[in-house]
């Protein structure tokens with residue numbers, strides 16, 4: 498009889514948990530995974546994937562407008578939210594099915610239910626106790642709702658994907674990834690959108706030029722951007738409208754809308770999991786504290802992905818999951834390199850970035866050279882669209898190494914993914930310059946900036 502029921506018991510079938518489980522099974526481990534919602538986690542079910550689909554949908558409104566400059570006559574386009582939602586739901590169901598199939602094909606036992614840690618080798622799930630040599634916490638994160646009267650009347654990104662109809666007037670609270678992405682989605686789909694952020698510029702943590710450029714583009718896109726604006730309360734009026742009171746530098750102003758969306762951050766989903774009682778240390782946000790290999794203060798309990806409160810991005814969680822499986826079952830202790838992780842915001846226009854911002858580079862050294870280009874995308878010449886693209890390289894003046902690359906403009910995420918290879922590889926500005934451009938593209942600017 499084996500000492501434990503399983504070698505690995507994973508809590509949470511999102512990107513990180515599924516990858517860790519499948520790779521562990523591939524190394525010969527006996528693996529079970531528990532999920533209390535839908536297999537696929539935030540990214541597949543209520544995050545990256547459905548968000549990207551909505552982003553595509555939203556962009557068509559501009560495409561129809563732009564087509565006129567290229568000789569097309571487009572009739573009056575009509576949009577159906579129920580049709581989009583149904584198509585999106587079908588796609589998510591298909592992907593969930595693929596995830597389940599991949600788990601089964603890998604020999605991972607799937608258990609529907611919420612698992613709670615009982616002790617360092619035991620979980621309680623679906624009414625029974627299960628033991629494992631290693632436990633993996635991969636429960637992800639959950640939207641944070643600030644505490645103000647009427648916050649319960651607001652939606653978060655979770656509910657935004659499930660709306661039965663498209664709100665005509667939307668107030669989005671927050672200035673991070675989700676806030677600017679959904680502001681663009683609702684605007685593109687035809688809603689009147691106010692974006693209220695408490696700070697002085699959206700996308701804190703991004704390069705300051707990127708933040709300033711994006712905020713201009715958001716306003717050009719028709720989004721009513723309110724800075725230094727904090728929600729005080731939300732109430733429902735008799736006709737169903739929501740009245741949100743926003744405190745700004747000018748005083749408290751009412752906003753009557755059909756939906757208020759809170760995009761005020763996400764917190765690690767650790768509550769009620771029994772982790773602290775088992776000896777796992779959590780940080781101030783509830784994130785599981787792990788060492789570079791993904792292990793917690795309890796040697797048999799590990800964690801990967803958003804729940805560790807490090808970089809909340811799917812590809813990072815996937816890396817962490819695979820690394821943990823290699824460490825525990827592959828005989829190859831593996832750390833994940835969290836430096837120079839490229840990232841993108843699917844706002845309209847989108848943002849792509851990798852490496853250091855100018856501010857970060859200057860904080861570390863006086864020897865920094867910056868190359869910047871701002872230009873009208875070629876497509877905008879005939880379409881007449883009032884839009885500018887920003888591209889920026891941050892270079893170490895001593896070594897000539899490219900420390901960071903930043904872009905706001907069409908295709909920025911696609912372009913930065915390629916540039917990220919050069920930044921990760923430590924290439925110099927001279928090597929960027931030696932690379933012959935592809936003309937005519939926007940991307941060529943990254944090898945022609947002088």
Ligand code: NDP
Nearest residue numbers: 643671672673674675676696701760761762763809841842
């Ligand atoms: P972010 O941390 O990016 O942004 C949260 C925003 O809410 C910030 O602007 C923050 O302001 C503001 N905020 C926080 N608390 C309050 C409050 N009480 N009242 C008013 N405003 C508040 O979180 P998101 O939820 O947008 O996204 C979570 C994470 O998920 C991201 O950081 C990212 O890692 C990941 N993600 C990635 C995406 C992608 O790859 N494209 C897309 C979506 C999410 P302040 O800046 O002042 O703190």
